[in-house]
Amino acid sequence: MGRFISWLKKHAPVVDTHYRIGMRVIKTVSAVGICLIVALFTGGMDSATNSTVAAMVTIKATQDETVRTGVYRVLGTLIGGVTGILTVMIGLFLPYYNEGLFVVVIPLVLLFNLYLCNVLNMQDSCVISCVVTIVVAAHVVADASVGESLLFTLIRLRDTFTGVAVATVMNVFPHLISGRMKKNKADETGDGSVS
Numbered sequence: 001m002g003r004f005i006s007w008l009k010k011h012a013p014v015v016d017t018h019y020r021i022g023m024r025v026i027k028t029v030s031a032v033g034i035c036l037i038v039a040l041f042t043g044g045m046d047s048a049t050n051s052t053v054a055a056m057v058t059i060k061a062t063q064d065e066t067v068r069t070g071v072y073r074v075l076g077t078l079i080g081g082v083t084g085i086l087t088v089m090i091g092l093f094l095p096y097y098n099e100g101l102f103v104v105v106i107p108l109v110l111l112f113n114l115y116l117c118n119v120l121n122m123q124d125s126c127v128i129s130c131v132v133t134i135v136v137a138a139h140v141v142a143d144a145s146v147g148e149s150l151l152f153t154l155i156r157l158r159d160t161f162t163g164v165a166v167a168t169v170m171n172v173f174p175h176l177i178s179g180r181m182k183k184n185k186a187d188e189t190g191d192g193s194v195s
Contacts, residue, residue, distance in 0.1 A: 076128035076129040080132025
């Protein structure tokens with residue numbers, strides 16, 4: 001038991017009593033709040049889940065990381081949607097798909113999905129692409145049509161884009177304001193450069 005306690009003390013997180021909420025946390029919760037407001041008018045809690053998760057995953061420490069993550073998330077969602085619809089179409093034409101053949105088809109489509117992401121040098125899109133493929137492909141098992149799956153994919157893409165856009169604006173906006181404030185202060189004090 002003593003070894004376990006020693007190991008736990010060594011590897012367990014330590015309480016940081018000096019932690020203060022920083023700007024990244026404020027930007028993240030603000031982005032989530034904005035996504036929830038947008039979801040009120042667009043699609044309810046389903047939209048809120050997709051857009052808020054996209055916003056939380058997208059916000060990073062720097063503007064460049066945020067934009068890069070957002071682009072890869074949107075592209076991954078698009079690739080996943082397309083391969084998911086491909087799975088739906090395959091499922092409509094294969095006998096016994098809903099009776100269990102999907103356990104072979106979906107992994108094969110995921111193999112293609114991962115191959116495509118890697119060929120396109122979009123390794124950061126692999127996970128979200130596979131998640132979207134599986135979510136869309138699961139609609140076949142529930143007997144959804146290709147049209148319903150396409151609509152589902154488009155809504156998911158819209159929600160992801162909303163979350164990414166909000167996160168990007170939230171991460172860039174404070175820097176724009178502080179940059180303008182510094183510029184205005186320099187202009188007022190005469191410290192700005194003269195052209």
